[in-house]
Amino acid sequence: DGGITQSPKYLFRKEGQNVTLSCEQNLNHDAMYWYRQDPGQGLRLIYYSQIVNDFQKGDIAEGYSVSREKKESFPLTVTSAQKNPTAFYLCASSIGTGTHSEAFFGQGTRLTVV
């Protein structure tokens, strides 16, 4: 089945610790995205990538880092510099970044600071 797989589903981070969230897609999509969702708020874009080995900051990139070494994979690292990381993290992909490119989401990772 084609789709977007995020892991883990739940993740707990200690203060000062870096953690990496995995996102893999087998849809052959060029573009991939990371969003953060907080209760009662819309999705906010963290990073996006239009092509392998290239990525751009979104609206709330501080405290996060990404890589795009393979078309299928777009991992997100939440660093210790992110002071309020508890949130629901969503990875998405689309065929491209053209006007009519619909984004499809993975099942999400819920990150909690303990």
Added chain:
Amino acid sequence: QKEVEQNSGPLSVPEGAIASLNCTYSDRVSQSFFWYRQYSGKSPELIMSIYSNGDKEDGRFTAQLNKASQYVSLLIRDSQPSDSATYLCAAATGGFKTIFGAGTRLFVKA
């Protein structure tokens, strides 16, 4: 700040009724509009996309777009309890410049 505004709700409708969800956007150059359904604790699921003024129907769902008024709506006919979810409206000027609203919670009462 480019925004997409939605009434947070909750919007409560009886089973079998029409649910009407509304959304306004601030960026006049937005060209693509999407409705996503999100169940509690789950990720958003794309249910409708619309690019031209007018109506677009897909089963029980109808999306309506009025670019002059910067207004998008979603109608759900014959609402079912399984339609109870949060509905996210999104507007895009390009694939990565997608702005999401905070969502409207819908409750369909059996």
